[in-house]
Amino acid sequence: MEMEMEMEMEMEKDIAMETATSMTVVRIDQFGGPEVLHRQTVRIPAPAEGELLVKVRAAGVNPVEYKIRAGKYPAVKEDKLPYVPGRDVSGEVVECGPSTRRFAKGDSLFAMPGIDRGGYAEYVVIKEDEAASRPGSLDAVAAGGVPLAALTAWQGLFRHGCLMEGQRVLIHGGSGGVGHFAIQFAKARGAYVATTVSGGHVDLAHELGADQAIDYKTRRFEDDVEDVDMVFDLVAGETRERSWGVLKRGGILVSTLTEPSPEKAAEHGVRGMRYTVEESGADLSEIARLIDSGQVKPVIVKTFPLEQAAQAQQFLETEHPAGKVVLTIG
Numbered sequence: 001m002e003m004e005m006e007m008e009m010e011m012e013k014d015i016a017m018e019t020a021t022s023m024t025v026v027r028i029d030q031f032g033g034p035e036v037l038h039r040q041t042v043r044i045p046a047p048a049e050g051e052l053l054v055k056v057r058a059a060g061v062n063p064v065e066y067k068i069r070a071g072k073y074p075a076v077k078e079d080k081l082p083y084v085p086g087r088d089v090s091g092e093v094v095e096c097g098p099s100t101r102r103f104a105k106g107d108s109l110f111a112m113p114g115i116d117r118g119g120y121a122e123y124v125v126i127k128e129d130e131a132a133s134r135p136g137s138l139d140a141v142a143a144g145g146v147p148l149a150a151l152t153a154w155q156g157l158f159r160h161g162c163l164m165e166g167q168r169v170l171i172h173g174g175s176g177g178v179g180h181f182a183i184q185f186a187k188a189r190g191a192y193v194a195t196t197v198s199g200g201h202v203d204l205a206h207e208l209g210a211d212q213a214i215d216y217k218t219r220r221f222e223d224d225v226e227d228v229d230m231v232f233d234l235v236a237g238e239t240r241e242r243s244w245g246v247l248k249r250g251g252i253l254v255s256t257l258t259e260p261s262p263e264k265a266a267e268h269g270v271r272g273m274r275y276t277v278e279e280s281g282a283d284l285s286e287i288a289r290l291i292d293s294g295q296v297k298p299v300i301v302k303t304f305p306l307e308q309a310a311q312a313q314q315f316l317e318t319e320h321p322a323g324k325v326v327l328t329i330g
């Protein structure tokens, strides 16, 4: 009897999901502080050619989202408002648009949607080639903390920095969302990894595999590190300016922040570049394989329910926690 009731309730939930036409999102209608993030009921979008409608279970929180909220991110100007933030999604496919081939209804996936489609929502439409199957070893919440930060680390180290086995890399900001993946990816590739973190995160950096973890608050990294093939710069400013001299000739400084000075690079006989992370289901599949092999593990420091997105962004922005902050949804 109890089982029958449970089955009926499950069926009702399924039917409710299939017939729902509206959903809750957290969005901004104007730029400003955390208070501009608010809940709104909107229509559930329909997937077009090559797209999937995903029921979102978790969405990671990234610095780009509080930069956008504050009106400080060039790719999102006033003409994009109202705007739903969120570049990380894990969830299940509830509807497949025409010409989709890789995923079916009910599949669990994770993805970095394009900047025009936000994950702070109960449902989101993603392009099929932005997604990969969720790693079997992760639950939906942990998977929600992976896409943007892990793709940034992956593309920075391997696509742009061309880091290879046996090379040496210095990662600035090794305890943050991007940095904690970068340490693990570089180690998995067989590189020697030095990283700068604040004192309380030194142990974590070692646990993630760093060969050298330098507390930048008490030591000058250039006294401890030399002749690296690559500097992965997640901090910029004075930290970057002091980094040129630790590169070996022919080395490269890759930054996620502002464009490094070509003059400074030339002066030291190295290259410097900045890049923007790109959506890539193919890269996410590689990352999922590494996660399932046990070589990489996302650190989820704290979760918040969707309705507390403002508190979640504030926590990330002011506390600089190690690892990822994730919103749980539904």
Ligand SMILES: NC(=O)c1ccc[n+]([C@@H]2O[C@H](COP(=O)([O-])OP(=O)(O)OC[C@H]3O[C@@H](n4cnc5c(N)ncnc54)[C@H](OP(=O)(O)O)[C@@H]3O)[C@@H](O)[C@H]2O)c1
Binding pocket: 062, 063, 064, 148, 149, 152, 172, 173, 174, 175, 176, 177, 178, 179, 196, 197, 198, 199, 201, 216, 234, 235, 239, 255, 256, 257, 275, 276, 277, 316, 320, 321, 322, 323
């Ligand atoms: N271009 C792109 O496509 C792209 C993509 C992703 C991210 N980003 C940018 O890259 C940056 C890092 O992203 P994230 O997600 O890793 O941010 P995050 O999670 O906020 O981590 C940043 C970390 O940097 C550390 N830090 C601060 N000052 C430092 C210093 N002087 N030396 C060394 N570490 C320092 C802090 O850790 P401690 O407490 O240990 O100091 C902080 O946790 C952000 O500015 C983000 O907007 C750009």
